[in-house]
Amino acid sequence: xxxxxxxxxxxxxxxxxxxxxxxxxxxxxxxxxxxxxxxxxxxxxxxxxxxxxxxxxxxxxxxxxxxxxxxxxxxxxxxxxxxxxxxxxxxxxxxxxxxxxxxxxxxxxxxxxxxxxxxxxxxxxxxxxxxxxxxxxxxxxxxxxxxxxxxxxxxxxxxxxxxxxxxxxxxxxxxxxxxxxxxxxxxxxxxxxxxxxxxxxxxxxxxxxxxxxxxxxxxxxxxxxxxxxxxxxxxxxxxxxxxxxxxxxxxxxxxxxxxxxxxxxxxxxxxxxxxxxxxxxxxxxxxxxxxxxxxxxxxx
Amino acid sequence: xxxxxxxxxxxxxxxxxxxxxxxxxxxxxxxxxxxxxxxxxxxxxxxxxxxxxxxxxxxxxxxxxxxxxxxxxxxxxxxxxxxxxxxxxxxxxxxxxxxxxxxxxxxxxxxxxxxxxxxxxxxxxxxxxxxxxxxxxxxxxxxxxxxxxxxxxxxxxxxxxxxxxxxxxxxxxxxxxxxxxxxxxxxxxxxxxxxxxxxxxxxxxxxxxxxxxxxxxxxxxxxxxxxxxxxxxxxxxxxxxxxxxxxxxxxxxxxxxxxxxxxxxxxxxxxxxxxxxxxxxxxxxxxxxxxxxxxxxxxxxxxxxxxxxxxxxxxxxxxxxxxxxxxxxxxxxxxxxxxxxxxxxxxxxxxxxxxxxxxxxxxxxxxxxxxxxxxxxxxxxxxxxxxxxxxxxxxxxxxxxxx
Numbered sequence: 123x124x125x126x127x128x129x130x131x132x133x134x135x136x137x138x139x140x141x142x143x144x145x146x147x148x149x150x151x152x153x154x155x156x157x158x159x160x161x162x163x164x165x166x167x168x169x170x171x172x173x174x175x176x177x178x179x180x181x182x183x184x185x186x187x188x189x190x191x192x193x194x195x196x197x198x199x200x201x202x203x204x205x206x207x208x209x210x211x212x213x214x215x216x217x218x219x220x221x222x223x224x225x226x227x228x229x230x231x232x233x234x235x236x237x238x239x240x241x242x243x244x245x246x247x248x249x250x251x252x253x254x255x256x257x258x259x260x261x262x263x264x265x266x267x268x269x270x271x272x273x274x275x276x277x278x279x280x281x282x283x284x285x286x287x288x289x290x291x292x293x294x295x296x297x298x299x300x301x302x303x304x305x306x307x308x309x310x311x312x313x314x315x316x317x318x319x320x321x322x323x324x325x326x327x328x329x330x331x332x333x334x335x336x337x338x339x340x341x342x343x344x345x346x347x348x349x350x351x352x353x354x355x356x357x358x359x360x361x362x363x364x365x366x367x368x369x370x371x372x373x374x375x376x377x378x379x380x381x382x383x384x385x386x387x388x389x390x391x392x393x394x395x396x397x398x399x400x401x402x403x404x405x406x407x408x409x410x411x412x413x414x415x416x417x418x419x420x421x422x
Numbered sequence: 423x424x425x426x427x428x429x430x431x432x433x434x435x436x437x438x439x440x441x442x443x444x445x446x447x448x449x450x451x452x453x454x455x456x457x458x459x460x461x462x463x464x465x466x467x468x469x470x471x472x473x474x475x476x477x478x479x480x481x482x483x484x485x486x487x488x489x490x491x492x493x494x495x496x497x498x499x500x501x502x503x504x505x506x507x508x509x510x511x512x513x514x515x516x517x518x519x520x521x522x523x524x525x526x527x528x529x530x531x532x533x534x535x536x537x538x539x540x541x542x543x544x545x546x547x548x549x550x551x552x553x554x555x556x557x558x559x560x561x562x563x564x565x566x567x568x569x570x571x572x573x574x575x576x577x578x579x580x581x582x583x584x585x586x587x588x589x590x591x592x593x594x595x596x597x598x599x600x601x602x603x604x605x606x607x608x609x610x611x612x613x614x615x616x617x618x619x620x621x622x623x624x625x626x627x628x629x630x631x632x633x634x635x636x637x638x639x640x641x642x643x644x645x646x647x648x649x650x651x652x653x654x655x656x657x658x659x660x661x662x663x664x665x666x667x668x669x670x671x672x673x674x675x676x677x678x679x680x681x682x683x684x685x686x687x688x689x690x691x692x693x694x695x696x697x698x699x700x701x702x703x704x705x706x707x708x709x710x711x712x713x714x715x716x717x718x719x720x721x722x723x724x725x726x727x728x729x730x731x732x733x734x735x736x737x738x739x740x741x742x743x744x745x746x747x748x749x750x751x752x753x754x755x756x757x758x759x760x761x762x763x764x765x766x767x768x769x770x771x772x773x774x775x776x777x778x779x780x781x782x783x784x785x786x787x788x789x790x791x792x793x794x795x796x797x798x799x800x801x802x803x804x805x806x807x808x809x810x811x812x813x814x815x816x817x818x819x820x821x822x823x824x825x
Contacts, residue, residue, distance in 0.1 A: 125643055132635040139633070237467070246466070246475040248659060248689025260669060269667035272635070341667075342632040343659035343689065347469050351630050351656075386636040391627035392599045394636075 124265030129387055135272040137379025141372060142279045142337055143352045144359040145286065146330035148371040150207075152360050153303045154323055156215055157222055159229040161356060162349020163236035164328045167206055168199035168335025169344045170240060173249050189254040195336050196278075203332020204325040206236075211324040216317070233349065240346040248345040257340060271340045278337055282330060283372065289326075290368070299323050303366065362402050364412030373413050378402070457500040458493075458754055460485070460744075461520035463531030463541075468508025469630055469655050474533045476685055476728075477555060477737040478503060481530045483723050484741035494745045495752065502526060510540040517541045521550040527754040528553060530740050533733070534654065535559060535602040542567065551756045553744060555737035557680060557702070559605035560813040561824070563781040566756075568763065570740040570775070571733060572703050573783050573813040574609055580788045581678060581701035582613050582650070584803055589676045590647025592620045596637065596661070597652035599626040606652050606680070609815065609824060616820030622646045627653070632660045638668045641675075651679040658682055662694040672697025678790075683731030687797045695793045702732035703786040704772030705799040713771035729797070732772070739770045743777060743784070774808060783811030 143165060150158050172195040179191035210232065218225035253271065260269040290296040301309040302319045310316050335348070342348065355378070363374030378398060386394035406412070462481050464474035485499045493499060502524050506513040513532065520526045521544065528551040532538045535558050545552045545566040552567045560574035585593075593614055597603025607624060614621055622644040625637050634657075641649065653661055658681065665677070678699040684706050687695055706717055706729055716738065720730050743766055748754055751762035764779020776785040785808035791799030815821035 125639060128639045128642070129636070132639060135635060136633050241467070241471070246471040247685055248472050248656065250689055250691035252691055252693055253663075258667075260667060262669075267669045269664075269669075271667050338632075341660060341663055343656035345472055345656060345689065347471070347630075347656070350469075351632055382633075383636045387640065390625055391631055391637065395628060 127264055127266040129383060131266065131268050131272070133380035133383040134376070135276065135379070136383055137376035138272075138276045138279045139338070139341070140355055140359055140379050141375035142275065142282070142334040143331070144356040144363075144371050144375055145279070145282060146203075146327040146334065147356045147360050148363070148368055149286075149327035149330070150324055151357065152363075152366050152368070152371065153299070154320065154327075155222070155365070156219070156324070157226045157229065158210075158215070159226060159353065160210065160233040160236060160349075161328070161331055162351075162353035163233045163240075164203045164206055164331035164349075165335040165338065165352055166236070166240060166346065166349040168203050168332030169251075169339050169348060170244060170249075170335075171195060171199045171202045171332065172336045172339045173244075173251050173344055176251055189256055192254045192257070192336075196333060199332040199336035200329040201332070203335070204329030207328020207331075208321055208325040210328070211321050215324060216320060219320075237346045237349070244346070246346065248343050251339040251344055253340040275337050275341075278333070282333060283368075286326075286330075286368065295319075295322065358399075358402060362405065362412055364414040367412070367414040370412055370414030377413075456497055458495075458497045459500045459502050459524055459526045461517075461524065461526040461529035461531065462501045462503045463506055463513065463516055463520065463529055464533065465508040465537075466503075466505040470506075470508040470533055470537075472655060472689060473685065473733070474506075476731070476734050477530075477533065479724055479728075480720070480730075480734045480738040481741055483720060484738045486723075487719070488741065488745050494748050495754070499745075504531075506531070506537055510534075510536045513537040514540040514544050517544045517550070517552070518548070521545070521548040527551070527748075528744055528756075528759070530555065530737065530744075532556065534600070535605075536600050538567070539601065549756055551744075551759060553740035555740050556733045557736075559602045560609070560815065561605060563783070563813050565760070565782070567782065568740070568743070568777070569783045569811070569813070570736045570743065572786055572788070573811050574606065575812045575815060575818070576703060576786045576788055576809045577680060577701050578606055578610065579613060579815070579818070580805060580809070581680070581790055582610055582619070583617065584701075584790050585648050585650075585676065585678060586614075586617055586619050589678075591618065592622050592644075592646045592648065594623040594625075594641055594644055594646035594649045595621065595652070596625050596627070596641075596649060598629050598631075598654045598657060600629065600654075602654070603652035607650075609821065610650060612820045612824060613818075616818075627657060629655060629657065631657050634661045634664045635668075637661075638665055638670070642668065642670070646675060649675055649677045651677050652681065653679070654681045658686060659690045662690055662698075666694040682793075683733060684729035684797065684799070685731050685734070687793060688729060692793065692795050692797045696795050698793050699790055699802070700793065700799065701788070701790050702799075703789060704730075704732045704735040704770075705789060705791050705801060706730045707791075707798050707801065708772050708789070710771060710773060712769050716771040730771075735771050739768055739775055739784075742768050742770075743775070747777070776808065778811050781811060781813055783813055785810055 175195040176191050257271045260267045298314045359374040363370030385397040464478045489498050504516040530553045532554045533556050555570045557572040557577050595607045682700050746766045747759045747763040751758040763777045766777045773787045788805040790803040791801050
């Protein structure tokens with residue numbers, strides 16, 4: 123019984139991690155159709171921001187407050203990610219909006235540059251982030267231990283998801299963003315500044331990558347290459363979910379997480395990766411537009 | 423001696439015969455110069471950079487020390503550094519470049535067995551010389567490679583015996599999915615069977631894997647007393663962090679790792695590692711006068727916050743062993759150096775190491791250490807004397823079927 127609970131929880135947890143890394147990409151790739159290979163490096167930037175905040179807290183803040191460094195790190199990671207994204211959009215991406223192959227190559231180059239910058243600043247070896255004490259341990263349910271860190275990530279991704287939904291659906295800025303992605307020229311002719319909207323959307327997507335990086339520090343390594351571990355999964359999930367559909371990304375992440383953990387439990391980690399890839403490819407053969415197709419009737 | 427080197431150059435340029443004359447002239451010209459070039463080939467980027475950058479640093483430090491001391495055979499050593507980029511074909515390509523284009527006297531390089539296996543044919547075809555400084559899975563003895571890291575019977579075999587005697591009989595084996603863990607685990611399984619241990623699980627994850635929740639729930643199901651860990655690179659960080667989150671501490675299960683040295687501990691965090699074990703031939707805390715000097719020099723060269731470790735020491739030793747072999751051979755010629763290398767001794771930071779002329783490995787002292795809260799090891803056991811390398815485990819009856 124404990125195993126069943128643990129495995130269901132593991133599936134949801136892996137799904138939530140995948141969702142967190144794919145959420146930013148769901149905007150920049152899903153809504154804006156920009157293939158941003160440097161997305162993983164925004165995750166890395168968030169992780170290093172967390173490390174820097176931790177170092178700063180351990181030096182300048184009384185010890186009793188040290189455990190709250192993480193609370194400060196989350197919004198800061200978002201800001202750093204968003205700032206990097208904003209700069210990248212202004213200096214590079216906006217010239218490449220209708221040239222997907224060029225933007226793929228250019229952003230891949232950017233990702234290599236960012237990795238090398240990180241190595242120059244922080245050194246090639248990994249750095250360690252001590253997770254805050256209030257995230258240590260877990261809840262025991264029927265013999266299964268649900269770690270607080272994983273519960274926290276599930277909560278964090280839920281909050282990000284809800285805020286994103288509210289932003290896109292209930293605010294004027296979010297509605298403009300959707301209008302631009304649905305029909306750029308129509309939105310433009312109605313007075314929406316597409317340049318501003320593009321920059322804002324790209325910054326938000328990149329900021330979410332920063333938050334993902336911050337969250338991942340409690341579970342995994344923090345080094346210059348962490349982005350490369352997650353980037354493929356992130357693209358896979360957005361494509362599986364259906365380009366342009368946020369809800370599709372949610373279901374895509376959860377189904378990959380579930381399938382991945384079940385397959386790993388019955389076979390092994392390497393085999394599970396193969397099974398997940400085969401399943402996704404087979405599914406996309408059957409439904410090329412993904413789980414949720416968000417194609418509108420706009421002329422393309 | 424000039425003739426010998428020219429002959430080597432001729433062999434090297436065998437595949438480009440039209441250039442042979444040119445290259446011969448160049449080599450003769452180079453021979454009168456007062457430097458000798460050597461290759462340093464490690465991953466300076468990619469997933470293995472975390473470990474390999476320090477090996478480059480150690481090798482460059484040894485080269486500098488030797489140069490300050492007058493060089494080898496009166497020549498200054500000039501390192502040519504190349505990046506293997508954590509990519510095995512790149513290692514082979516760069517090795518070829520170092521041997522054929524730069525015509526280096528020897529190469530120090532590699533970390534993963536996959537990179538060594540990729541370079542091996544290049545060194546054998548070009549009759550080059552590679553010094554490989556990392557512990558590995560054994561079952562290999564190339565005439566063109568010197569192995570200054572431990573082979574299985576100098577690390578894994580004695581540590582399994584130690585675990586069986588001190589920690590428990592039921593083993594769970596986890597490793598990254600490539601040649602070293604798979605071969606090492608084959609050997610461990612044979613040893614467990616022979617020495618009365620039981621195997622309750624064996625799992626592999628791809629290099630760079632970051633989610634260990636499912637593997638850990640399998641471990642919880644099987645309740646082993648010992649987890650034998652041959653994961654490599656960043657995966658260790660994810661594994662240990664998530665193991666602690668799942669409520670498993672060093673008191674519940676002993677984890678013994680063979681790829682975690684002081685450098686890796688810093689990147690994983692001591693909060694999740696304290697109390698677990700690692701098997702090596704050298705720790706930064708190893709108490710010898712040579713080590714005191716070595717640690718001080720390393721910190722002075724690269725910063726107070728840097729730490730040494732087993733592969734770093736083995737890489738440092740490799741340069742000194744090569745230099746000693748060259749001095750003894752009175753030549754940089756590969757065959758002459760190989761001929762002279764047997765029996766060469768070096769007072770290394772981790773205790774005296776000696777080259778075994780038969781298999782080109784080194785005699786090394788085996789140590790098991792417990793990870794402390796300060797990120798250093800406390801040695802809990804050592805073999806007392808340097809252990810003779812036995813890459814094919816020929817002296818162990820249970821290993822007969824493995825060969």
